[in-house]
Amino acid sequence: MTEPAVVAPEPAAPTEPVTTPTVPVVTPTPTPPPVDWRASLPSDLQQHPTLADTASVESLARQHIEQAALIGRKGIIPPADDSPEEAERYYNELGRPVKPDLYTFGSLDPTARTPETNEFLDGLRPVFHGVGVTDKQADAVTKGWMDIVAKDQADKAQAHDERAKLTVADLQTKWGLAYEPRHEMAKRAGNQIFGEAGMADFAAAIVPDGSRVGDSAGFIENLYENHGKYMDEDSLVSGSPGSAVMDPAGAQAEIDKLLADKEFAGVDGPYYDTNHKEHGAAQAKMKALYAQVHPEQGA
Numbered sequence: 001m002t003e004p005a006v007v008a009p010e011p012a013a014p015t016e017p018v019t020t021p022t023v024p025v026v027t028p029t030p031t032p033p034p035v036d037w038r039a040s041l042p043s044d045l046q047q048h049p050t051l052a053d054t055a056s057v058e059s060l061a062r063q064h065i066e067q068a069a070l071i072g073r074k075g076i077i078p079p080a081d082d083s084p085e086e087a088e089r090y091y092n093e094l095g096r097p098v099k100p101d102l103y104t105f106g107s108l109d110p111t112a113r114t115p116e117t118n119e120f121l122d123g124l125r126p127v128f129h130g131v132g133v134t135d136k137q138a139d140a141v142t143k144g145w146m147d148i149v150a151k152d153q154a155d156k157a158q159a160h161d162e163r164a165k166l167t168v169a170d171l172q173t174k175w176g177l178a179y180e181p182r183h184e185m186a187k188r189a190g191n192q193i194f195g196e197a198g199m200a201d202f203a204a205a206i207v208p209d210g211s212r213v214g215d216s217a218g219f220i221e222n223l224y225e226n227h228g229k230y231m232d233e234d235s236l237v238s239g240s241p242g243s244a245v246m247d248p249a250g251a252q253a254e255i256d257k258l259l260a261d262k263e264f265a266g267v268d269g270p271y272y273d274t275n276h277k278e279h280g281a282a283q284a285k286m287k288a289l290y291a292q293v294h295p296e297q298g299a
Helices: 057-071 084-094 115-130 135-194 196-204 217-226 233-238 248-259 279-293
Strands: none
Touching: 115 135, 135 196, 135 217, 135 248, 135 279, 248 279
């Protein structure tokens, strides 16, 4: 039996030495302390408060350029003191008219100005001039104020008209067909007591709730009840309430009175007796009275 041959191992390859790279050590350069740009200034300027918030020479230069531009503008330089001369100079540079009467109020139509408006504007001129208001500013303020006043007056006029309509509606409901003649008699009574001009002024007077005296139903009723109805001479002379216009309550009371009157509404009375010579007149009287009780249904 043959023994296996022994194979010798191959020699190992030589190993190269491992080299570790060298990392250079960087030493940081120390940051120099900030240099205060003011240090180059004279000592009396270094601590000046106006430079306290200025970070650099560049900032100082920019501030100087901006301020130089402002100083060149009209009206920017305020008065140096409280002297009238400085105030005059300042106001004039702002663009104030040289004299009070040179304010134009250009937004207000000259042809639409009333004497009262012109008097108002004349009073404003010295006030505006005294505080240095320019013509453009004076015009804007005045127009704005007058627009506010005009709107307020329009709103009040509308409220008065609405109140007057309510008063008419209330009295028409209460007086019915008697409204027109009674309202006219109340008006005549007022004119007789106060005079036409005095009555107009009194009726236009404003009471604490903002309404006009003349728009008060109570005022009109008072004029009629205490004065106006005594001016209804035709009714007083004829003694026939049916011949005068009454309010619904008065007309109903007259109907009840006539229906209770046997001579008028009895079997032989003119109201029911078709053969009675006054039957037509009695029917017409009652028809007129019923129309005044129910004015909404017509005569």
